[in-house]
Amino acid sequence: xxxVVLAEVGIVWVPEYYVAHHLKEGQLIHLLPEGSPxxxxxxxxxxxNRHPPAALRxxxxxxxxxxxxxx
Numbered sequence: 001x002x003x004v005v006l007a008e009v010g011i012v013w014v015p016e017y018y019v020a021h022h023l024k025e026g027q028l029i030h031l032l033p034e035g036s037p038x039x040x041x042x043x044x045x046x047x048x049n050r051h052p053p054a055a056l057r058x059x060x061x062x063x064x065x066x067x068x069x070x071x
Contacts, residue, residue, distance in 0.1 A: 005012045022028040046052055
């Protein structure tokens with residue numbers, strides 16, 4: 001997506017770290033800085049039609065407990 005923007009074909013909404021170098025070099029501009037979210041959400045997706053492996057259950061539990069104080 002960033003390649004399309006660098007080719008001046010359109011605009012893109014991506015996390016700033018994807019384009020930080022291009023912004024710093026002046027290759028891109030921040031079009032709507034006031035419309036930028038302070039943080040992007042994160043999703044954990046896995047198939048619901050089978051029992052998740054132990055590693056995924058562990059990750060899901062750690063992720064949920066880490067976010068408990070921030071919600």
